[in-house]
Amino acid sequence: MTNTEEKSNGSFPEAKILDVDLTNKKITKKTLPGDIYRLYPGGTALGVYLMLQEIAPNIDPFSPDNLLVFAVSPFTGLPISGTSRLTISTKSPLTGGCGDSQAGGDFPAFLKANGYDAIIFRGKADNPVYLYIDGERSELKDAKNIWGKITGEAEEIIKKEIGNNKIEIAQIGPAGENLVKYACVINKMTRANGRNGTGAVMGSKNLKAVVVQRQKTITPYNKEGFKSLTTSPEMKDRIKGFTDGWGVGGTGNFLYNQNRSGFLPTKNYSEGYMEDAPKIDGRKMMETGILKGRETCYACAVRCKRVIDIPGKVYPEYGGPEYETLATFGTYCGATDLETICLCNQLCNMYGLDTVSTGATIAFAMECYEKGILTKETTDGLDLSFGNHDVLPILTEKIAKREGFGDFLAEGSKICADKLGEKAIPLFMGVKGQEIPAHMPQAKPGLGVVYSVNPYGADHESCEHDSMITIPGNPFKGRIDMIGDYNHYTDATILDENKMHYMFATQCFYSMNDTLGLCQFVWGIAWQLYGPDNLLDLCKYGIGWNATIEELLEIGERRINMMRFFNAREGFSKDDDKLPERLFKPLPEGPAKGIGIDKEQFYKAQEMYYKKAGWDEKTGNPTEETLKKLKLDWLLS
Template sequence: MYKGYAGRILRVDLTSRNVKVEPLPDGLALNYLGGTGFAARILWDEVNAETDPLSPENVLIIATGPVNGTAFPPSGRYMMASKSPLTGIWSESHVGGHLGPELKYAGYDMILVKGRSSEPVYLMIDDDRVEVRDAKNIWGKDTRETVKTLWDELGDRSFKIACIGPAGENMVKISSVISEMGRAAARTGIGAVWGSKRLKAIAVRGSKDIEVADPDGFMQLVKESIRMCTEEFFGKAAQDTLGKYGTPCLVEMLNSIGRLPTKNHWTGVFDKANLIGGEAVRSRYRFAQVPCLACVIQCGYISYIREGRYAGTITKGPEYESIFALGSNCLVSDIEAIIHMNMLCNLYGLDTISTGKTLSWAMECYERGLLTKEDLDGIELRWGDVEAMIKLIEKIARREG
């Protein structure tokens, strides 16, 4: 097996609760490298065009690459793939943080999940010890409560946990998987695939080393990669801006060139962009920096609202995409409301981008008379109406109405 890889695939059949470990084929590593490449090959081989994405026959893939868990930037990212319940075709969603590296430290390059459990379960991975455990006590909980409950049950907060919320359990087609209480594998409805399999969470802890073929040569590549990111790809000014403000700095930048999605994409300019951009977040609500493993930029952060209407709101981000989707695209200029809705989406396990864009589309339909108050269970969905948006976010998560 090539260096850099753990050299093993973890296969889980939730119908039988059978778990087995297979060697990672050399040909797979050589020809498909890792991550998306691995997932594309597996999906091609194991899922056909007629497979229902929410059926037991669909495969859930969690994949890493050869540099995950090393000092190479940004080695914290991993990916999930499946056949999408949203589109019926390829599903791919990437997420940062530390769970991907932890999976490598536990000794696995990929997890492949098939079947459907008769009851809610979660997967516990502790190096070579792998168990499919009962999850009835956490089914129905939001993603934050799920993680806290599992940490108490496992007795160790070093476990890295990815889970679904009520939206995934209800197989909402824009549901996400929340990794480490705020990093989202959000696109293409991957959370619904977890829900269809009755898989609530995966908890991973590992202690193995990752071997590289030439440690000295590898560290030279790491240094060169850092130099290229700093001096060539981003540039020092862009790196400093992203590190200071995170991706919300893109709000005002894109607004200045007419590229900020506004009013369901009717325009690219929002006259209140300064109220929801990087400085608006950083000046009052940025609480802590939470970078991915080995990241040069370190843009990840946590927001916290200390007082007022949304006091107590604490959430990872929001990122630029969440801000435009729940903000300018719905004509919302209240950054606290955006932060709060971002938190709700993370707790329920909803894709903030798809949720926000669904709401902005519905707002335009309401404005044009294509949707009525009766269609929306008595909700008047006008542009910028945060309370109406919150009510609909809750309904989407529970598949009500």
């Protein structure tokens, strides 16, 4: 890294980095030359690049030696939908491997507007602090008076201290302070860097918040060309159609369709159908009148975020649940009380908890209770039967505060299962220590393969789903074919070499999306608002980068391989690329009764994936040849 201001690549900008040494209260400005930044242009690619250079193997994630990296990208803050994304990278306390999490909101755009592409946090402050950035000025401020406060209270106090409301805040709640291993970082009180326990690492450093002053945001490199993506008549019509459909319904509508097909995770993934599931889906939110509006991220026309208002119970400033939360606090737990699920979503945003891991960990505990592995003597007297929605908010608060039985659950369901013993271990529904999201791989086994190989645990936004190449008369084929030529199927459950090529290519594409800070619900290769051709225009008109699809896919592939390499240093191998055994068993009830993943076929497909990715067939780790191909030979020295 260099402190020079001279650009080393005229076609790609330098990365401006703020290096914050919390131990010594020292803040340093650095730059990364454009030719290097082009290889790791933001997001986790930049984060893990920095981590691999500085983090020694096998450190405790809560050690001051761990880094916490906030990163945006050259595109962050452009006046177009789906470009205001923040990535946080660290060594995860939940998985023990490379941690990665994204969030939207306004904070990312204004971090970039203040002139920074990344912030590195190192060390540990003696007392709670927060970082305040106002253009060239940055300082660490005392946070003792907001330590222990929920997010809404902390935001109010910080705004009074700074003296204006024109700030954006990314912060942890009490869950992060208490080192809950799936604590998250919250901005706008509704946008969460939810997965992998990034909030716990932030708490371990006594860092309460990062505050950025609103500034004039960036402008496109070519304003006239950029208009073709935003204000041309064709694009205006496309945006209206997309927002009228997708934005209004939101992801909550998935719940109805998943249940109808028999692939809605129910009772800790033991079933795929729940008769009363329509009581908690997106349509029910609208019918009951609790859905009061929609909110959006910086410059985004989609406005997909729910705003719920239940007087005296759920407050609109904390947003509302989307599909994953409706499922994990709902069907995972056998619960059908919509107001309670909305309350749990609010509590997670107040305390700074990942809704997926929180709901899934409670569901795990419920199944342990049903099977007699846990009893009222161990659960603080609580009845953890499936369907008992009254215990959900109680357990959520106990987890955040690490009180009683909540202290046990705060470790995550993998560690809980290991502590409870052999009867509980098969009930952990996760990969690499992280709980599986609410898209059942029994219906999408290609997604299941990506769940298994993904460096930071199962993630439904790490690739395109099997269903996108099984739609009759597929309207998305033209977009999909832009990243490769694939046969299309009539059966989504087929696992063959063609399917693995598709899964690998789409994983590289969405890995690139995460690197460039692009929202997966706006930029993609299928149903999204913008396709790969639009992405090339974004590169060209947004920042003057004449990128190719091949270069973009390679950026995504490079990110994946750096993360796999990081994990290999921590002792990970193909033995960690396993799905829970339950997923290979036939579903017992519902429209998908009898369907399970063929285990032998699945692991044969995984071998095909390793071959396509250029990973060692015995270890599952990147080969020397693959690292050299991706310009990662510096990792071999």
